[in-house]
Amino acid sequence: MSAALCSFILTTTLYGSTVLSAILSRPTNVHLTSNNMNLVLRWSPPEGASKSLVYTAEYNTTVIPYTVGCVNISTCECDFTSLRTSLQPSIVEYGKYTGRVQAHEGLKSSPWVESNHMTLDKDTIIGSPNVSLLSNGATIEVSIKDPVFAVSTLRNVYISATYNISYWKDSQKDQVKYISNIQQNRVVLSDLNPRTKYCVQVQINTESNSRPSHPSRVTCENTTSEEAPWMAAVLTAVIMAAAVALVCVLAVFRKSICQLFCPKDVLPQHFKEYLLESPDSTIYLAMQNSHPPEEIYHQISVIADNRTMEEGCPLGKREDPQWGD
Missing domain, CATH: 1.20.5 (Single alpha-helices involved in coiled-coils or other helix-helix interfaces)
Incomplete structure (x- = not known):
């Protein structure tokens, strides 16, 4: 009896040690995360895990059982939204999800480890909006572009989303001003000083998600003169x-x-011939053939200081007597 009992205890001990040796340690820090409506399961490897360790990750919803997402991967995360196929259920913006992961090494596997529960639209972290500024005289126009979502768009998921705009003069952030609950993605800041540099930052608020988005990067722009450009x-x-x-x-x-x-009309031919024709008037001919009259000069003698001086004079041929003193 005692021999049989000892044999049973020894067999049970050996079987149990064989089963335990075939089970790996569990992954740790398993958590389901979401940024801009994606769905990613992350975890930490078991303590002392070898480099040949691989993992399988799955997810489920309240109405669909666990669906395989990633198989035999060596990284410690699995993005379920990037693995959607026609054979897998789609990740929807209002779904409630849970993930789980299992480690493998050869024929050995760890137990499944489940993550936290997540409602996608309520728990996702909304990223920063993109902000651009346009100066127009003493005003600045703020243009806001929503972050890109992995599932749907921000306005489809959060219909009543609003923007909170804060702005201040450069180097005077302690005097910041706010504009809240703006739904338009274009806003004009008009209470500004001309030729002044202003900085702007924007955040998104939603009703269903209790956390506001990450703030946008600080963007600055200079106003110009009051004269309208x-x-x-x-x-x-x-x-x-x-x-x-x-x-x-x-x-x-x-x-x-x-x-x-540049007129193209020309004079009539008969008029041109008349102008070019030589005149036959007797008066004209006489004038043309006439010679200038010949001038007659008379010699005169002028006696002065006992010297005689002859000059030509056109007064006619007349000789004068000698002149005395």
């Missing part, structure tokens, strides 16, 4: 319109303008 644009447009109108007028009336400055 559109005046220069209007003046440029007027000048361009006038130039286009002038070109159109020249194109339409080009023939008339060319005839005005």
Whole structure:
């Protein structure tokens, strides 16, 4: 009896040690996370795990049993949203999910380890919006672009999402101003000083998700003078319109303008012949053949200081007597 009992105890001990040796240690820190509506299971490897250790990860919902997500992966995370196929149920924005993971090494496997429960739209972490600024005189226009979601879009998931805008003069953040509960993605900041640098930051709030989004990066822009820059644009447009109108007028009336400055009409042939014909008037001929009249010069003697000086004089041939003192 005692021999049989000892044999039973020895067999049971050997079987139990064989079963225990075939079970791996469990992964730790298993948690389900979500950023911008994705669904990712993360964990830590068992203590003292070898490099050949691989994992299998699954997820389920309240209505669908566990579905395989990743098989025989060496990394310690599995993104279920990137593995959606026609054979797998889709990750939906309002679904409630749980994940689990199991470690493998050869023929040995660890027990399954379940994660926390997650409702995607309520527990996801919303990322930062993208903000751009456009200066327009003494105002700044703020343009907001929502973060990209892995499932659906922000406005489809959170219909009543609003923006909180904070802005301040550069280096004066202690005097920050706020605009809350804005639904438009374009907002004009008008209570600004000209020629001043302002900085802007935006956050998204939703009703179903208790946590606001990550704040956007701080974006700064300078205001310009109070003169509206559109005046220069209007003046440029007027000048361009006038130039286009002038070109159109020249194109339409080009023939008339060319005839005005470069007329093509010529004088009648008979009129040209009349102008070029030599005149036959007797008076004209007489004038043409006449010679200038010959001038007659008379010699005169002028006695002065006992010297005689002869000069030509056109007063006629007349000799004068000698002149005394």
